[in-house]
Amino acid sequence: MLRRQVWALGLRYRKNVAKLPGTPDLVFTAARVVVFCDGDFWHGRDWRRLRRKLRRGRNAAYWSAKIARNMQRDRAQQKLLERQGWRVVRLWETDIKRDPERAAMQVFRKVVGTLRVP
Numbered sequence: 001m002l003r004r005q006v007w008a009l010g011l012r013y014r015k016n017v018a019k020l021p022g023t024p025d026l027v028f029t030a031a032r033v034v035v036f037c038d039g040d041f042w043h044g045r046d047w048r049r050l051r052r053k054l055r056r057g058r059n060a061a062y063w064s065a066k067i068a069r070n071m072q073r074d075r076a077q078q079k080l081l082e083r084q085g086w087r088v089v090r091l092w093e094t095d096i097k098r099d100p101e102r103a104a105m106q107v108f109r110k111v112v113g114t115l116r117v118p
Contacts, residue, residue, distance in 0.1 A: 002026075002037060002096050005104030011111055020086070022077035026107070031114040034081060035089045035107055036074075037096060044071045045092050087114055 006013065006026065013026045017034075020027065024034035044050060044067045054063045078088045089110050096103045 001100040002035075002091070002103050002107070005100045006107055009104055009108045011108060021080045021084075022074070024081075024088075028111045031087075031111045032085055033087045033089065033107075033111050033114055035091065037091050037093060038074070039093045042067065042070055043074060043092075044068070045094070047071065 003013075003015070003026065011028065013028050013035075015027075016023050016025060017027045020034060022034075022036065025037045026035035028034070038045070040046075041050070047067075050067070051064055054060050054067070057063070074090075078090070081088050087110060089107055091103050091106065
């Protein structure tokens with residue numbers, strides 16, 4: 001949904017570039033902008049609430065540790081990308097599904113705002 005909206009705004013991108021840390025979902029090379037579409041569960045959205053919920057379920061220690069590692073890895077990859085001169089946009093899965101046009105506009109503003117016009 002996000003890719004379709006971004007494309008409709010006239011932005012062109014590469015998908016899942018494995019050479020970059022974290023394999024960003026969308027890469028705008030000229031603007032040096034990367035976009036991650038983070039799943040709410042896997043990347044720990046509303047982590048306090050999610051952790052409480054996980055503690056009540058099966059295999060709580062495993063899932064809490066796994067998601068905490070994912071969040072730590074996300075932060076490390078974002079810092080690395082930023083040190084390499086990339087601007088990082090992180091969007092939550094639920095926000096994209098709820099309003100793909102708004103999510104696409106966030107990307108659009110970041111990409112267009114970083115491009116230098118000769």
